[in-house]
Every structure is written in structure tokens, then in C-alpha cells.
Amino acid sequence: MTEAVAIGYTLGAMAPKILAKGKGEIALAILERARELEIPTRSEPALLAFLLELELFEVVPPELYTAVSEVLAWAYEQDGRAADLRPEGS
Numbered sequence: 001m002t003e004a005v006a007i008g009y010t011l012g013a014m015a016p017k018i019l020a021k022g023k024g025e026i027a028l029a030i031l032e033r034a035r036e037l038e039i040p041t042r043s044e045p046a047l048l049a050f051l052l053e054l055e056l057f058e059v060v061p062p063e064l065y066t067a068v069s070e071v072l073a074w075a076y077e078q079d080g081r082a083a084d085l086r087p088e089g090s
Contacts, residue, residue: 001023001024001027002023002024002027002028002031003022003023003027003048003052004020004021004022004026004027004028004030004031004041004048005018005020005021005030005048005051005052006018006019006020006021006030006034007019007051007060007068007071007072009072013059014059015059015060015062015065016059016060016068016069016072017057017058017059017060018051018054018055018056018057018058018060019056019057020033020056021051021052021054021056023052038079039075039079040074040075040078040079042071042074042075044067044071047064047067047068047071050064051064051068
């Protein structure tokens with residue numbers, strides 16, 4: 001069964017949070033919406049299992065910061081948004 005979690009981070013926020021999650025048809029819809037918006041997706045089964053346990057809009061707990069930050073850094077690099085997150089003058 002297909003599973004998916006959408007995470008997001010806003011500059012200055014306390015931590016990334018769960019934006020969407022689901023299994024089956026909901027997961028497929030999440031992945032399709034990501035494709036439509038040209039948001040990179042990545043398969044991380046071990047991380048996915050932990051993220052699926054969180055509630056919608058819940059912030060990612062500190063013990064997952066490293067894993068989630070690596071995925072977000074990869075995603076930003078993939079679509080070129082990393083430059084948009086750097087403070088001016090960097």
C-alpha cells in the first residue's frame with residue numbers, strides 16, 4: 001500500500017510540520033499534488049513510519065530533526081529554492 005507524508009518548513013518556524021499524510025488513495029493524491037506543483041519527492045521508509053504517527057500540523061519532534069532536515073535540504077536543492085532561503089549577503 002502506498003503511503004505518503006508531506007512536510008514543510010517556514011523560515012523562522014520552530015520546526016518543520018506535517019502538512020498532509022495518508023495511505024492508499026490519499027497518499028496517491030498527495031504524491032500527485034506534489035508532481036503538479038513540481039515539489040520533489042523522496043522515499044525514506046524508516047522516516048515515513050515515524051512521520052505517519054504524527055498528527056496533521058504537528059511539528060516534527062526533536063529526535064527527527066536531523067533526518068527531516070536532510071530530506072528538506074535535498075528537496076530545496078532539487079528545485080532550486082535553497083537560494084531563496086539564504087539570508088541576504090550570504
